[in-house]
Amino acid sequence: MTTTASLPLRCWAEIDLAALERNLKLIRASLPPHIRYVAVVKADAYGHGLPHTAARLMHAGADLFAVANLAEAMTIRELSADWPILLLGATLPEEARYLAEYDLAATVSDLPEVARLNAIGQTAGKPIAVHLKIDTGMGRLGVWHEQAQALYAAIRAAPGLQLTGVFTHFASADDNPEFTALQRRLFLAALQSFPDLDPASLFLHADNSAGLETTPGEGSLFNAVRVGLLQFGVLPHPHSLLARVHTEPVFSFHTRVGLVKSLPRGTSISYGRTYQLRTDARVAVLTAGYADGLARACSNRGAVLIRGQRCPILGRVCMDQSIVDLTTVTDEIVSGEPVVLVGKQGAAEIALGEFSAWAGTIPWETLTSVTKRVTRIYKTPLGV
Numbered sequence: 375m376t377t378t379a380s381l382p383l384r385c386w387a388e389i390d391l392a393a394l395e396r397n398l399k400l401i402r403a404s405l406p407p408h409i410r411y412v413a414v415v416k417a418d419a420y421g422h423g424l425p426h427t428a429a430r431l432m433h434a435g436a437d438l439f440a441v442a443n444l445a446e447a448m449t450i451r452e453l454s455a456d457w458p459i460l461l462l463g464a465t466l467p468e469e470a471r472y473l474a475e476y477d478l479a480a481t482v483s484d485l486p487e488v489a490r491l492n493a494i495g496q497t498a499g500k501p502i503a504v505h506l507k508i509d510t511g512m513g514r515l516g517v518w519h520e521q522a523q524a525l526y527a528a529i530r531a532a533p534g535l536q537l538t539g540v541f542t543h544f545a546s547a548d549d550n551p552e553f554t555a556l557q558r559r560l561f562l563a564a565l566q567s568f569p570d571l572d573p574a575s576l577f578l579h580a581d582n583s584a585g586l587e588t589t590p591g592e593g594s595l596f597n598a599v600r601v602g603l604l605q606f607g608v609l610p611h612p613h614s615l616l617a618r619v620h621t622e623p624v625f626s627f628h629t630r631v632g633l634v635k636s637l638p639r640g641t642s643i644s645y646g647r648t649y650q651l652r653t654d655a656r657v658a659v660l661t662a663g664y665a666d667g668l669a670r671a672c673s674n675r676g677a678v679l680i681r682g683q684r685c686p687i688l689g690r691v692c693m694d695q696s697i698v699d700l701t702t703v704t705d706e707i708v709s710g711e712p713v714v715l716v717g718k719q720g721a722a723e724i725a726l727g728e729f730s731a732w733a734g735t736i737p738w739e740t741l742t743s744v745t746k747r748v749t750r751i752y753k754t755p756l757g758v
């Protein structure tokens with residue numbers, strides 16, 4: 375019997391696992407050798423697919439995985455019984471018992487969490503690993519830096535807990551170096567106030583991708599980085615100093631031409647009639663829409679690549695289809711023609727950053743908005 379997996383593809387993402395591995399190695403090589411690599415793979419590894427991505431990052435030598443929630447952690451546990459995993463999100467009271475069962479490290483921000491997790495660790499007869507999070511200006515998780523010493527003392531006094539890391543998160547590493555520097559100072563000051571801190575036994579981390587631009591070198595207390603976007607070959611902002619690291623895009627986004635047709639001047643295109651043809655035109659109806667992750671905000675703004683040429687999106691992107699102008703493409707195009715939404719085709723490229731700007735969003739959101747309907751094709755599995 376035919377399965378849906380064997381059907382021809384209408385909209386798909388290609389995930390280049392060899393590029394992912396090269397990216398991790400390049401990022402590592404750009405950092406001092408003692409810095410450990412925390413791979414941030416939350417949200418299905420930024421939409422790349424968690425099992426394949428985590429397996430390849432294990433092969434590439436990631437030291438620790440950071441995920442948002444238990445379900446993601448359990449997916450990694452299926453790949454490895456003992457690879458260290460940190461839950462970045464708050465642990466709900468009824469989730470806490472799974473920390474012991476799946477050997478996961480939790481993020482702790484306050485005394486009630488310390489008490490709850492301590493009780494779980496004591497019942498399990500094995501301490502729960504925790505990373506103490508310090509809020510230095512993000513205003514999200516973490517104990518406010520002025521109260522961090524008291525929380526540190528409570529963790530150290532809890533027999534059911536083992537402190538395995540301390541971290542903070544930057545609010546504006548991509549556009550505010552002064553505030554980032556202040557956050558670093560507040561974090562280091564908090565660490566220095568902790569009695570009996572043993573940096574060698576702890577992950578001490580702050581840097582997300584943008585933070586890497588200003589990671590301190592040898593001699594700093596920081597000994598780990600937490601990398602998400604950059605390992606997927608996407609810069610956190612267009613003028614990033616990280617461009618010198620030369621990571622390669624891991625993700626590309628593809629669809630096909632469903633129908634080619636000619637329409638007379640003056641015809642309005644798609645819902646709401648937001649575009650009228652100024653000349654007689656040849657258009658292609660593509661087999662992807664906003665239900666795949668081609669944002670509706672790209673209506674009348676974005677473009678796609680067909681035969682290496684940019685074809686503007688005409689009118690509104692629909693749920694499952696979109697319409698592009700083929701007028702400048704001189705080759706004959708017929709149903710089935712491959713179309714690139716994000717990525718390279720010949721010498722032409724639509725970068726994820728450009729696509730995200732058309733959609734009025736950021737690459738993080740674009741990647742995590744590619745929907746379940748879109749098949750992920752894994753290129754270059756191990757050994758290639």
Ligand SMILES: Cc1ncc(COP(=O)(O)O)c(C=O)c1O
Nearest residue numbers: 414462543582583600601602603
């Ligand atoms: C706590 C935390 N650390 C690290 C990251 C990774 O950030 P980036 O993808 O910018 O590298 C994120 C991403 O949102 C995060 O929430």
